[in-house]
């Protein structure tokens with residue numbers, strides 16, 4: 022069987038082997054609901070700030086899971102804390118509160 | 129008394145036999161393997177609630193009390209004789225059956241056919257069925273002492289034209305999520321990943337199972353099909369997929385990979401059915417029912433009936449419902465036939 026592609030390691034690749042999830046573990050402690058996200062995208066679709074600057078709760082959670090902490094922060098830095106994402110989240114995650122916690126843990 | 133031959137002693141065949149026996153029919157249940165139970169006998173705990181498979185099976189076996197059944201028995205020949213079917217078993221028994229019920233179930237997709245996942249090649253690749261067996265026996269050399277990372281691959285041999293199975297096998301998403309939680313119970317320190325394309329958690333209580341896998345067990349769900357697996361010199365598995373939610377290729381090295389093998393129509397059932405012109409459908413290989421909504425227990429041939437996974441992937445409750453429906457369909461058919 023060919024091991025095609027295994028030698029290449031593009032810089033954009035997510036490498037879960039080298040993931041340092043100490044901070045994410047800390048985030049889970051104070052915001053256990055972050056684990057409930059099912060990546061539906063409702064938050065991002067209705068985001069007030071997202072109309073002007075790339076802002077995405079969904080992508081930020083995913084970026085944190087993948088250890089891309091800076092990317093996560095940049096996806097939330099324009100957040101206005103309006104709370105619309107909290108209103109639409111079907112998994113009843115208090116996303117507004119989560120954003121504040123993310124900024125506390127990661128900044 | 130009317131004779132009914134039930135082929136297959138799995139959950140569907142046992143339940144239908146029990147019902148038909150209570151209705152006063154002379155049931156002859158034929159099972160090719162040395163024991164009753166079908167696939168249920170191989171499972172440990174069942175989704176959605178973790179009920180013990182052994183307890184369900186025990187109940188079912190005590191329920192068929194009075195039914196004549198033959199183990200290690202195969203149908204040697206079957207042919208139509210007027211409105212009946214002449215069934216000859218390889219143990220010398222011959223029955224003139226007023227109705228024949230196929231409850232021949234399914235075969236698990238052979239995971240070695242998906243060579244890129246390395247089943248049978250790499251040391252630490254197992255299937256969903258292997259993991260059920262390990263939960264029951266705690267005996268499998270392929271499962272290391274304290275795995276740090278464990279991966280589950282959904283849709284193995286399902287939703288895959290190249291594997292010959294275009295359809296979804298229905299039960300394997302729930303099985304993966306259930307097993308992911310169970311393996312976390314065994315190895316609380318391990319990280320567990322599920323690689324899925326869609327999560328099909330359709331049944332009552334299934335979404336709760338998914339939620340608890342996320343929240344209680346911290347299972348990480350990665351949307352993307354595993355494209356290939358390689359073994360490194362430490363016998364660990366290097367798994368490659370795309371994290372399609374972020375659009376980036378992803379790599380993770382793990383100690384155990386569990387493949388969610390899908391369901392196919394049982395080849396032994398197909399062989400018997402072929403003798404009386406009952407065949408699988410072209411699109412998926414499962415037996416063709418009289419229609420797709422109203423008469424799911426009837427074959428196109430009068431006097432031939434189906435129950436369970438031989439007409440498509442099904443959960444246990446699905447299979448048991450069909451078994452009861454089949455008993456009623458047979459009863460209705462025989463009553464109508466006799467009043468003609």
Ligand SMILES: Cc1cc2nc3c(=O)[nH]c(=O)nc-3n(C[C@H](O)[C@H](O)[C@H](O)COP(=O)(O)OP(=O)(O)OC[C@H]3O[C@@H](n4cnc5c(N)ncnc54)[C@H](O)[C@@H]3O)c2cc1C
Nearest residue numbers: 136138139140160166167174175233234436437442443444
């Ligand atoms: C990995 C896995 C885990 C699962 N876990 C769950 C769960 O947790 N909960 C749930 O609801 N469902 C679960 N299921 C689904 C469940 O196993 C099926 O719904 C059920 O087994 C179907 O029952 P059956 O009697 O139709 O078929 P089977 O269980 O396949 O039984 C068929 C029987 O017929 C016999 N047979 C076949 N051909 C012949 C022949 N020609 N002559 C004589 N005998 C024959 C076979 O030997 C077998 O004993 C799971 C499925 C898989 C693949």
Ligand code: SF4
Nearest residue numbers: 068100101103104106
């Ligand atoms: S709280 Fe922030 S992330 Fe949520 S909708 Fe408002 S601006 Fe967008």
Ligand code: SF4
Nearest residue numbers: 058059061062064110
């Ligand atoms: S709305 Fe809620 S569940 Fe959906 S992606 Fe956003 S945080 Fe996740």
Ligand code: SF4
Nearest residue numbers: 283286296297300301
């Ligand atoms: S039930 Fe899930 S794992 Fe099984 S074939 Fe369907 S989508 Fe794939």
